[in-house]
Amino acid sequence: MEIRKILNNNVVVSQNGSKQEIVVMGRGLAFQKKVGDEIDHSKIEKTFVLETHGISEKLAKLLRDTSEKYLDISAKILDYAQSQLPYKLDEYLYVALTDHLSFAITRHKQAIHLKNPLLWEIRKYYKQEFQIAQKALEIIEKETGIALGEDEAASIALHLVNSQLSGENMATAVQITEMVNTILNIVKYHFKMELDESSVNYERFLTHLRFFAIRFVRKEKLEETVDQFFFEQIKLKYPEAYICTEKVATYLKNQFNWSLTKDEEIYLTVHIHRVTNRHKLK
Template identity: 30%
Template sequence: MLSVKKVLNNNVIIAEHPDYEEVVLIGKGLGFGKQTGQEVAGEKAEKFFVLKDASEQKQFMNLLEYVDEDFIGIMNEFIEKLESRFGTNMNEHIHIGLTDHLYFAIKRIRQGQGIKNPFLQETELAYPKEYAAATELTEWLNEKLNVRIPEGEIGFITLHIHSALTNRNLAEINKHTQLVSELVTIIEDYLQIKIDRQDLNYLRLVRHLHSAIERIQTESYVENQDNLKKVLQAEYPVCYNLSWKLMKIMQQRLQMSIPDAEAVYLTLHLQRLDTPKTNT
């Protein structure tokens, strides 16, 4: 059982927890009418968002200094909908990261400033479930806040959702998304082609590149494909050489070694994009 230690506003209280000592509880209307020492339970108990980490608590306290409590309440609902949709508890940092991001994004939108997202399509292709959730819930936010959040912003929301679901650092996810976009540009320049962003092979390529980066980071390497490697070297030398060029770039950026098998699978994806004349 938790008891109120301090009410910060109608949506946020500090409570005493039997295991974590002091925690921040976030929930719409959670602090309304609450008094110090009062137990926190009842029908709202399942809607608590608990910030247990001390550094997260401090960041959230700083957030309360400039974000009004109505917006905090709406973001609580937003995150609750996300957790319900994905059937899991998300990393608690989303309460700080996404709230802070959207607060300033909506402020810029209301001031008439545009939002540019050069990696929107790569984000949608890499994280389709998160993107679908961001798109649907953005419509809910638009009605709540009486704004029109542009599509580019949906891409940024998607990255926050993916970060909270996978417990991966947002800066790292952003870096990987930019790396994939850069690799696609190198592919186009090397093969002297313009890739159709609506083509199914482009979708497969982007998802493969993201998967390859994750495998490299987690050292979840695929099995060697020596026989297939020899065939591809002979049949598709341009694509095979390009795959190695791309792997060298990934290796430099990620500061990790990459197994030969990755070149095999990447060559297969590149070959689908390439025109027949290139490898003759």
């Protein structure tokens, strides 16, 4: 296995037997080495595969100013996260999370503690990602001796959520979270009730809203597939839920200039009916 690119003295890029680009880490791995030299296998401490073109170049730029120990910590966190999550993580997280950890720990050492304004929403709406982020704090403390707070867990969780958007920026994840939060509040205020967050219907509704919001930020519109008769039947069958859907539609139109299709209105109406009707029956 030969060196194809040197990121710093301890990190190089090589290629595995499947011709995949891999990042290889180890103390002094590239010391007095050059591209084309064989890698000393006894010095290898960690490797991970990069399937996305261009990530190694971004890592190289980042590691000019950032210690590779943060890349190592990020890799451990992402290994754990990938074992827990049902979706594939975007490889850009190696760059984004390494950069974030370096900045967060530097701020902590300078006694600068920033509050995450979305902590409550992230903890509530992205429970699995937040639990993984709390585990990430344990990994960080074990590796650095620094205990970061829940605000940082929320930021790490947002990175994981954002990974579903294939490398789009963090502002996108924030926008999705705020949109989901507002729609849930519209439902709660309309029906004058608290939703049962432990119910399966609530989780289904939440999942629907997340993908609904992701489609919006990606500008993905559903094609109209439903006929007018079925649409009218849904309105008649679930009148209160449909009125609530109209309020959501007004919010989306006023705030984002996004007009819902009839299909989207039907999906929202049915989910709103389920999540509120089961609660009332209970």
